[in-house]
Amino acid sequence: MLLGCIGDDFTGSSDLANTLAKQGMRTVQYTGVPDAPAAPDVEAGVVALKSRSIPAAEAIALSLKALDWLKAQGCRQFLFKYCSTFDSTDEGNIGPVAEALAAALGEDAVIFCPVFPATGRTLVHGHLFVADRLLSESGMQHHPLTPMTDPDIRRVLARQVKGSVGHVSYAEVAKGAAAVEAALQRESGAGRGLIVVDALSDADLMTIGEAAASRKLVTGGSGIAMGLPANFRKAGLISGASSGWQGQGEGRTAAVCGSCSVMTQKQVAAHRQTSPAFEIDADKVISGELTAQAVADWCLAQQGLPLAYSSADPARVRAVQERHGKEKAAAALESFFADLARCLVAGGVTRLISAGGETSGAVVEGLKLGTLEIGPEIDPGVPAMRAGPGLVIALKSGNFGAEDFFAKAARRLEGQA
Numbered sequence: 001m002l003l004g005c006i007g008d009d010f011t012g013s014s015d016l017a018n019t020l021a022k023q024g025m026r027t028v029q030y031t032g033v034p035d036a037p038a039a040p041d042v043e044a045g046v047v048a049l050k051s052r053s054i055p056a057a058e059a060i061a062l063s064l065k066a067l068d069w070l071k072a073q074g075c076r077q078f079l080f081k082y083c084s085t086f087d088s089t090d091e092g093n094i095g096p097v098a099e100a101l102a103a104a105l106g107e108d109a110v111i112f113c114p115v116f117p118a119t120g121r122t123l124v125h126g127h128l129f130v131a132d133r134l135l136s137e138s139g140m141q142h143h144p145l146t147p148m149t150d151p152d153i154r155r156v157l158a159r160q161v162k163g164s165v166g167h168v169s170y171a172e173v174a175k176g177a178a179a180v181e182a183a184l185q186r187e188s189g190a191g192r193g194l195i196v197v198d199a200l201s202d203a204d205l206m207t208i209g210e211a212a213a214s215r216k217l218v219t220g221g222s223g224i225a226m227g228l229p230a231n232f233r234k235a236g237l238i239s240g241a242s243s244g245w246q247g248q249g250e251g252r253t254a255a256v257c258g259s260c261s262v263m264t265q266k267q268v269a270a271h272r273q274t275s276p277a278f279e280i281d282a283d284k285v286i287s288g289e290l291t292a293q294a295v296a297d298w299c300l301a302q303q304g305l306p307l308a309y310s311s312a313d314p315a316r317v318r319a320v321q322e323r324h325g326k327e328k329a330a331a332a333l334e335s336f337f338a339d340l341a342r343c344l345v346a347g348g349v350t351r352l353i354s355a356g357g358e359t360s361g362a363v364v365e366g367l368k369l370g371t372l373e374i375g376p377e378i379d380p381g382v383p384a385m386r387a388g389p390g391l392v393i394a395l396k397s398g399n400f401g402a403e404d405f406f407a408k409a410a411r412r413l414e415g416q417a
């Protein structure tokens with residue numbers, strides 16, 4: 001294994017694995033820290049953690065454990081993947097985890113670059129945009145667990161870390177890899193070793209990747225991985241063999257969705273126009289009145305692609321959180337989705353689509369999925385994956401995918417182009 005990656009959620013990890021696979025690295029995603037060695041042909045390993053919204057100390061401990069495993073697989077470089085919208089709170093977990101990994105690796109110039117142009121995330125003057133809106137006006141200010149109300153990533157990071165935050169400007173990135181390398185050294189030499197790096201395009205990410213060739217640790221969204229495989233290729237270390245992934249023809253498809261993000265709500269609305277959809281009432285889940293088995297039975301009785309969703313607009317989410325408490329509501333819904341996934345698979349579902357990072361984490365853990373083999377891309381940031389001989393799965397980050405995502409994912413999982 002050459003590149004060892006730690007993802008702070010499950011959908012984000014598959015986003016990263018998708019980027020690395022597209023760039024020609026043989027990539028595998030692991031659910032949590034494996035307790036056995038990786039297969040010898042894996043070139044990039046992504047250890048998916050569910051550490052985005054847990055207490056910072058726990059996120060650090062888990063990430064360091066993942067780092068130890070990746071080091072033991074022989075990795076030469078390490079990547080900490082977080083959300084392209086920098087989902088975190090002032091307590092963490094991006095800053096504290098990155099600082100702990102940097103200390104463990106002895107890296108004194110750590111890149112922070114959440115940029116993912118294919119999904120509209122760009123960074124300039126240290127400010128993160130989603131399409132043409134500042135992060136704080138993009139809908140992310142209403143995120144149920146990590147509302148993002150400050151678009152200046154330098155300021156957000158500074159509130160999370162012990163060390164000092166530096167910046168590499170867009171003007172420097174535009175000058176090329178040597179200029180970025182020099183700027184990283186300048187910032188680190190001035191004691192600002194946690195360095196936010198601007199980027200607007202895939203070409204900028206390739207430049208930053210080239211400049212990061214000798215860095216032990218880089219951090220960012222999946223975009224920061226774009227330029228790293230080229231360094232290994234240049235060194236003659238990548239085999240270029242194809243993975244031979246195949247879709248799942250037999251069985252049935254179902255979709256589950258706990259994401260409340262703006263894009264997901266559009267996808268749910270589009271799906272409802274043509275296909276069966278069951279709205280999960282959060283209050284009834286929390287009270288125990290609605291069971292996962294009942295929802296699974298409903299799904300399994302439908303023709304076409306059934307979708308079970310709890311997605312709601314920010315006002316309804318807030319009302320549920322006020323009635324029950326944020327953590328209790330999230331825990332109840334996530335354990336419901338884990339049960340639902342188990343019931344669906346037990347009922348014959350072989351192609352499962354899950355939307356939402358926390359939701360997908362619960363689904364993957366609920367199904368006890370171990371190693372995920374990366375297949376073709378469904379939409380930017382979302383690959384089809386094989387979880388075992390009888391199950392293929394797609395994990396969609398909240399804001400990813402086109403409006404017809406659910407139907408498209410079903411086709412890809414079946415093996416259609």
Ligand SMILES: Nc1ncnc2c1ncn2[C@@H]1O[C@H](COP(=O)(O)OP(=O)(O)OP(=O)(O)O)[C@@H](O)[C@H]1O
Pocket residue numbers: 011143144145258259260261264282310311312316317318320321329330331333334355356357358359360396397398399
């Ligand atoms: N109807 C609802 N009322 C209150 N909370 C809800 C409701 N539906 C979902 N939630 C909670 O909202 C959160 C959604 O998080 P999740 O990570 O799954 O989606 P997301 O935030 O859109 O995705 P991502 O993190 O990938 O962008 C979960 O904690 C879930 O329990």
Ligand SMILES: O=C(O)[C@@H](O)C(=O)CO
Pocket residue numbers: 009011012013015016082083084085116221222357381397398
């Ligand atoms: O980077 C992203 O936006 C996604 O991979 C993700 O992590 C959202 O949960």
